[in-house]
Amino acid sequence: xxxxxxxxxxxxxxxxxxxxxxxxxxxxxxxxxxxxxxxxxxxxxxxxxxxxxxxxxxxxxxxxxxxxxxxxxxxxxxxxxxxxxxxxxxxxxxxxxxxxxxxxxxxxxxxxxxxxxxxxxxxxxxxxxxxxxxxxxxxxxxxxxxxxxxxxxxxxxxxxxxxxxxxxxxxxxxxxxxxxxxxxxxxxxxxxxxxxxxxxxxxxxxxxxxxxxxxxxxxxxxxxxxxxxxxxxxxxxxxxxxxxxxxxxxxxxxxxxxxxxxxxxxxxxxxxxxxxxxxxxxxxxxxxxxxxxxxxxxxxxxxxxxxxxxxxxxxxxxxxxxxxxxxxxxxxxxxxxxxxxxxxxxxxxxxxxxxxxxxxxxxxxxxxxxxxxxxxxxx
Amino acid sequence: xxxxxxxxxxxxxxxxxxxxxxxxxxxxxxxxxxxxxxxxxxxxxxxxxxxxxxxxxxxxxxxxxxxxxxxxxxxxxxxxxxxxxxxxxxxxxxxxxxxxxxxxxxxxxxxxxxxxxxxxxxxxxxxxxxxxxxxxxxxxxxxxxxxxxxxxxxxxxxxxxxxxxxxxxxxxxxxxxxxxxxxxxxxxxxxxxxxxxxxxxxxxxxxxxxxxxxxxxxxxxxxxxxxxxxxxxxxxxxxxxxxxxxxxxxxxxxxxxxxxxxxxxxxxxxxxxxxxxxxxxxxxxxxxxxxxxxxxxxxxxxxxxxxxxxxxxxxxxxxxxxxxxxxxxxxxxxxxxxxxxxxxxxxxxxxxxxxxxxxxxxxxxxxxxxxxxxxxxxx
Numbered sequence: 045x046x047x048x049x050x051x052x053x054x055x056x057x058x059x060x061x062x063x064x065x066x067x068x069x070x071x072x073x074x075x076x077x078x079x080x081x082x083x084x085x086x087x088x089x090x091x092x093x094x095x096x097x098x099x100x101x102x103x104x105x106x107x108x109x110x111x112x113x114x115x116x117x118x119x120x121x122x123x124x125x126x127x128x129x130x131x132x133x134x135x136x137x138x139x140x141x142x143x144x145x146x147x148x149x150x151x152x153x154x155x156x157x158x159x160x161x162x163x164x165x166x167x168x169x170x171x172x173x174x175x176x177x178x179x180x181x182x183x184x185x186x187x188x189x190x191x192x193x194x195x196x197x198x199x200x201x202x203x204x205x206x207x208x209x210x211x212x213x214x215x216x217x218x219x220x221x222x223x224x225x226x227x228x229x230x231x232x233x234x235x236x237x238x239x240x241x242x243x244x245x246x247x248x249x250x251x252x253x254x255x256x257x258x259x260x261x262x263x264x265x266x267x268x269x270x271x272x273x274x275x276x277x278x279x280x281x282x283x284x285x286x287x288x289x290x291x292x293x294x295x296x297x298x299x300x301x302x303x304x305x306x307x308x309x310x311x312x313x314x315x316x317x318x319x320x321x322x323x324x325x326x327x328x329x330x331x332x333x334x335x336x337x338x339x340x341x342x343x344x345x346x347x348x349x350x351x352x353x354x355x356x357x358x359x360x361x362x363x364x365x366x367x368x369x370x371x372x373x374x375x376x377x378x379x380x381x382x383x384x385x386x387x388x389x390x391x392x393x394x395x396x397x398x399x400x401x402x403x404x405x406x407x408x409x410x411x412x413x414x415x416x417x418x419x420x421x422x423x
Numbered sequence: 424x425x426x427x428x429x430x431x432x433x434x435x436x437x438x439x440x441x442x443x444x445x446x447x448x449x450x451x452x453x454x455x456x457x458x459x460x461x462x463x464x465x466x467x468x469x470x471x472x473x474x475x476x477x478x479x480x481x482x483x484x485x486x487x488x489x490x491x492x493x494x495x496x497x498x499x500x501x502x503x504x505x506x507x508x509x510x511x512x513x514x515x516x517x518x519x520x521x522x523x524x525x526x527x528x529x530x531x532x533x534x535x536x537x538x539x540x541x542x543x544x545x546x547x548x549x550x551x552x553x554x555x556x557x558x559x560x561x562x563x564x565x566x567x568x569x570x571x572x573x574x575x576x577x578x579x580x581x582x583x584x585x586x587x588x589x590x591x592x593x594x595x596x597x598x599x600x601x602x603x604x605x606x607x608x609x610x611x612x613x614x615x616x617x618x619x620x621x622x623x624x625x626x627x628x629x630x631x632x633x634x635x636x637x638x639x640x641x642x643x644x645x646x647x648x649x650x651x652x653x654x655x656x657x658x659x660x661x662x663x664x665x666x667x668x669x670x671x672x673x674x675x676x677x678x679x680x681x682x683x684x685x686x687x688x689x690x691x692x693x694x695x696x697x698x699x700x701x702x703x704x705x706x707x708x709x710x711x712x713x714x715x716x717x718x719x720x721x722x723x724x725x726x727x728x729x730x731x732x733x734x735x736x737x738x739x740x741x742x743x744x745x746x747x748x749x750x751x752x753x754x755x756x757x758x759x760x761x762x763x764x765x766x767x768x769x770x771x772x773x774x775x776x777x778x779x780x781x782x783x784x785x786x787x788x789x790x791x792x793x794x795x796x797x798x799x800x801x802x
Contacts, residue, residue, distance in 0.1 A: 049443045049655070060659070061440035064428045064612050066735055097478050097614055099654040102637045114634075136636040227655060233443050235476055235614045235657030255493075255634060257515040258481045275478035276428070276606060278614030278657060280439070356445055 045385050046358045047177050047331035047372035048205055049227040049234055052284075053291060056231060059284040067279045068272070075279070075286050076271040082289030085297060086230070087222055087240045088213035094264040096237045097278045100204035100225030103237035105133050106259035107200045107221040108171065111245055113252045114138035116168040119160055119197070121152045121188070125178030125362045126202060130171035137255070142167070148364065149179045149333075151326040154187040167197040168248065169221075174206030178361045180333030180370055181324040182210055189218035198245045204228060208292065209330030209374040210308075211301045220245040226281060229304070229330055231288045231375040235278045241265070302416075304329040307373040307382045310412040314386035314405030318393065323368045330374035333360075335367060337398055342366045344396050345389075352395070353388040379413050424764050425737045426556050426710035426751035427584055428606040428613055431663075432670060435610060438663040446658045447651070454658070454665050455650040461668030464676060465609070466601055466619045467592035473643040475616045476657040479583035479604030482616035484512050485638035486579045486600040487550065490624055492631045493517035495547040498539055498576070500531045500567070504557035504741045505581060509550035516634070521546070527743065528558045528712075530705040533566040546576040547627065548600075553585030557740045559712030559749055560703040561589055568597030577624045583607060587671065588709030588753040589687075590680045599624040605660060608683075608709055610667045610754040614657045620644070681795075683708040686752040686761045689791040693765035693784030697772065702747045709753035712739075714746060716777055721745045723775050724768075731774070732767040758792050 065071050076095070083093035096102050108130065112118050118139050120130045123146035134141035144160050146152045152172065161167055170192045174185050185201055192199040198220035203212055207222065208229025214222045220242040227234035241249070241261060249261055257263075263274040292300055308329040312322055315334045323333035336342050342359040346369060349355040360368040373382050386405035393400050444450050455474070462472035475481050487509065491497050497518050499509045502525035513520035523539050525531050531551065540546055549571045553564050564580055571578040577599035582591055586601065587608030593601045599621040606613035620628070620640060628640055636642075642653040671679055687708040691701055694713045702712035715721050721738040725748060728734040739747040750768075752761050765784035772779050 046445055049445060049658075052443050057440040057442065061436040063436065064431050064606070066425055066428060066737070067613065068737075069735075097476070098481070098637060099476050099656070101654040102477070105637045133636045136632075136639070137634050225655070227443070233657065233659040234446065234655045235660060253515075255516050257512045258477060258484045258638070260515070275480040276604070276613045277478070278612065278660075279428075280612040281614060281657075356448070358445070358447075 045372050045377065045381065046356050047370055047374065048225070050229070050231065050372055050375040051377060052231055052233060053288070053376045056284045056287045059287050060280055062283065064280060067276055072279055073271045075283055079282055079286050079289060080268070080271060082286070082293060083238060086208055086289065086292060089215045089240045091215070091240050091242055092265060092268050093238050093240045094261060094268055095273055095277060095282065096239065096259065096264065097235065097275070098237045099234060100202070100223060100237050101129065102259060103223035103225070103239045104130065104202055106261055107223055107239055108133045108139060108169070109137050109256045109259065110249045110254045110261040111198060111200065111221065112139045112168045115140060117142060117164060117166050119144060119164060119167045119170045121157065121170065121172040121183070122146065123150065123152050123183065124148050124173065124176035124181065126176055127173045130202070149181055149324045151181055152183045152188065154184055154191055157188050158191045161191065161195050161197065167195070169198050169200050171200045172202070174201050174203040174212055175210060175328035175330055177205040177331065178364065179324055180328050180331045182206070182326055182328035185212065185219065186217045193218035198242070198248060205330050205374065206328065208300065209304045210328060214240050226285065229374040230285065231291070232281060232284055235281045236285065303378065304374065306413060306416050307377065307379060308332065310379060310409035311371060311373055311382050311386070313408040313412045317404045317408035318390065318400045331370050331372045333368045333370045336369060340396055340398055342369060345369055345392060348392045348395060349388055352392060355385060355388050383409050424751050424756065424760065425735050426749055426753065427604070429608070429610065429751055429754040430756065431610055431612060432667065432755045435663045435666045438666050439659055441662065443659060446655055451658055452650045454662055458661055458665050458668060459647070459650060461665070461672060462617060465587055465668065465671060468594045468619045470594070470619050470621055471644060471647050472617050472619045473640060473647055474652055474656060474661065475618065475638065475643065476614065477616045478613060479581070479602060479616050480508065481638060482602035482604070482618045483509065483581055485640055486602055486618055487512045487518060487548070488516050488635045488638065489628045489633045489640040490577060490579065490600065491518045491547045494519060496521060496543060496545050498523060498543060498546045498549045500536065500549065500551040500562070501525065502529065502531050502562065503527050503552065503555035503560065505555055506552045509581070528560055528703045530560055531562045531567065533563055533570055536567050537570045540570065540574050540576065546574070548577050548579050550579045551581070553580050553582040553591055554589060554707035554709055556584040556710065557743065558703055559707050559710045561585070561705055561707035564591065564598065565596045572597035577621070577627060584709050584753065585707065587679065588683045589707060593619050605664065608753045609664065610670070611660055611663055614660045615664065682757065683753065685792055685795050686756065686758060687711065689758060689788035690750060690752055690761050690765065692787040692791045696783045696787035697769065697779045710749050710751045712747045712749045715748060719775055719777055721748060724748055724771060727771045727774060728767055731771060734764060734767050762788050
C-alpha cells in the first residue's frame with residue numbers, strides 16, 4: 045500500500061506475460077485505438093491523450109518544454125517535492141519559473157494564484173499538482189483552473205498520483221495539459237506516461253519549435269492521429285493498459301472516484317481515532333499521510349508493518365524524511381484493504397509500545413464506510 | 424522474426440507477470456546491482472551503463488544533448504533511416520550536424536570519417552550506427568572508433584539493434600557513448616534504453632549544463648552510484664532484464680556473438696541460393712535484408728508468410744518501402760529458426776509463382792552451419 049507503484053490486478057499482470065506483438069501491426073493499432081478512448085474517459089477530455097514511454101516526469105517535461113519557450117514565464121504552484129520538480133524542469137530549459145510557495149501539507153490558495161497572475165500577466169503556463177504525493181495533499185485544481193482559464197496562460201497539472209484516484213475533469217476544469225503516470229491509479233507497472241493537450245495549449249505549442257525530440261508533442265500528435273507513436277513504445281504495457289482501462293470502464297469513472305473518496309475518508313478517520321495527526325489539511329484521495337508520533341521512528345513503524353504483515357508503506361521525502369508515513373490506497377485497492385492496513389497499524393503501534401485501543405481505527409473506518417452508499421468492489 | 428521487437432524467452436515473460444515491488448526497496452536495489460554488472464559485460468565496458476525508461480531513441484537524444492552544447496558540431500555518419508535520426512535530434516537541439524552521407528546498404532568508409540574529421544577539427548561528437556536496422560547493414564565501428572579516438576571528438580554509437588547480436592566492445596573500440604534498446608538482442612519487450620558513457624564523454628558532459636531534465640546523464644550517473652534511477656523506472660522490465668542477462672551470461676558473450684554470426688551467414692547463404700539479392704554489401708548480424716524480386720510485391724511475400732506460417736517479417740522504411748524484406752534473427756532465436764524461416768520463404772515464393780527449388784535455401788543454410796563449430800542453442 046504505497047502511493048505508487050500500486051498493486052496491479054492479476055489479469056493485467058498476465059497480459060504482460062503474453063508474447064510480444066509487433067508495434068506497427070494492425071493488432072497494435074487496434075489496441076491503441078481502444079486505449080485512446082479509455083484514456084479520454086479517465087481524463088474526462090475530448091482532446092487526444094498522448095502516450096509516452098517514460099516516467100510521469102517525462103510527461104511533465106514534455107508539457108513544459110513544448111509549451112513555454114526558453115525565457116518564457118511559468119508560475120509554479122510550489123507546495124511539495126513533486127511540485128518543486130516543475131521548477132527544476134523549468135530551470136533545466138531556461139524557462140523563467142516564478143515560484144508561488146505554499147507550506148507543505150497545505151492546499152494552494154486559488155486567490156493567491158489569481159493575484160500572482162495579475163502580477164505576472166506574461167505567464168505562459170501555470171504548473172500545478174492534483175495530488176501532491178510527497179505530502180498527501182489534494183489541491184483545489186478545479187478552482188485554480190477556472191482562474192487560469194480567464195487569462196492567456198495555460199494550466200499544466202501533474203496528475204500522476206491523482207488521476208483515476210480523485211475526481212478530475214480536464215475539460216470542465218480548464219486543465220490544458222494533464223500529466224499522468226501508469227503506475228498509480230491506472231493499475232499498471234511504471235513505464236508509460238500520458239499527457240492530454242487542449243486546443244489552447246496546442247496554439248502555444250504550434251507557435252515555436254521546442255528544443256526536444258523524443259518528447260515532441262507535435263510528433264506524438266501526428267502519430268496519434270493514426271493510433272501510433274513516433275518511436276517504439278512500451279507496447280506490452282499498452283496492451284496491459286487496455287485491460288486496466290476495461291476494468292475502470294466496467295466499474296464506471298464516478299464509482300471509481302467514489303471508492304477512492306470512501307477509502308480516503310475511512311483511512312483518515314482511522315488515523316485520527318488512534319490520536320495520530322494527519323499531515324495534510326486537505327488530504328488527497330489516493331493516499332493518507334500522518335505524522336510519526338513522538339518517541340517513534342519512521343523506520344520502526346514501516347519495518348514492522350513489513351516484517352509482521354508484509355505490508356509496504358512509505359516514509360517522507362526531502363524535508364519530510366523521517367517525519368511522516370504515507371499509506372497509499374489507489375487503483376487496485378478497496379475498502380477492506382484500508383481496514384486491514386489500519387488493523388495492522390494498530391497492532392504494530394502497540395508492539396512498539398505506543399498504546400492504542402485495538403479496533404479503534406478499524407471501527408472508525410467502518411463507520412465511514414457504513415455511512416456511504418455501497419460501492420462495487422474493484423476485485 | 425522481425426528486427427525488433429524480437430521474441431522474449433518464456434521465463435522472461437513470466438517475470439513480467441510477477442507482482443510489482445517498490446522501486447526504492449532493497450530488493451529493487453539488488454536487482455539493479457546485478458543488472459548493472461550484466462550490462463557492463465554485454466557492452467564490454469568498465470564504465471557505468473545508465474538505465475533510462477524510454478525507447479532507444481531516448482538514449483540517442485540523451486547521448487547527443489548531454490555531450491554537444493547548442494551550436495556545437497556533430498559529424499553524423501548518415502547511412503540509413505536511423506542514422507538520419509541522429510541528424511534530426513541534432514536539429515531539434517540546435518546542434519550543427521555535418522551529414523556524411525553513405526549510400527543506403529553500403530558501410531560507412533572509415534577513411535571518409537578520418538577525412539571529414541580533418542575538415543571539421545571542431546567536431547564534438549561523431550554519431551554512428553553499429554547495425555542500421557533500416558538497411559540491414561553492419562558498419563565498421565571498430566575501425567571508425569580507432570580513428571575518432573585519435574581526435575578530441577567522442578564517438579556515440581546507436582547500437583540499438585546491434586549490441587548483443589554482433590561483436591561490439593565499447594572500451595576496446597573507442598565507443599564513448601553506446602546506446603541500446605531493450606527490445607532487440609536483449610530479449611525484452613520495449614520500454615528500457617541504456618547508454619554507457621566513457622570518461623572522455625563525461626569530460627564533455629561535465630563542461631556545460633545540458634538543456635534536458637529527464638534525460639540528464641549527470642542525474643542518472645549520480646543515482647546509478649547507489650544502484651538507483653532518478654525517476655520511477657520501468658522496473659518490472661528491469662526485473663525481467665535480470666533474467667535475460669542471466670541467460671546471456673550462461674551462454675557466454677562470445678558464444679552469443681558466434682550464434683548470431685552463424686545465423687546471419689546461414690540466412691545470407693539461403694537468400695542467395697534462391698537467386699535473391701541481399702540488400703546490404705556488409706550485412707548486419709541481427710537481421711538480413713533482401714531485395715524484392717521483380718514481379719512480386721513486398722506485401723505479397725510478407726502477408727503470405729504470416730497467413731500460411733504465422734511468421735512475421737518486416738518491409739522497408741522510408742525510401743526502401745516496398746523494395747526490401749527484412750528478416751530478424753536476434754536474441755531469442757537459433758539456427759533452426761533461420762532454417763525454418765528459409766523453408767517458409769521457399770514455399771511462399773513458389774506459392775506466389777516465383778519458382779525456386781524447394782530445399783535450396785535450407786541446404787545452403789545447413790552447409791554454413793555444418794562448416795562452423797557447434798554453438799549452444801539459446802533455448
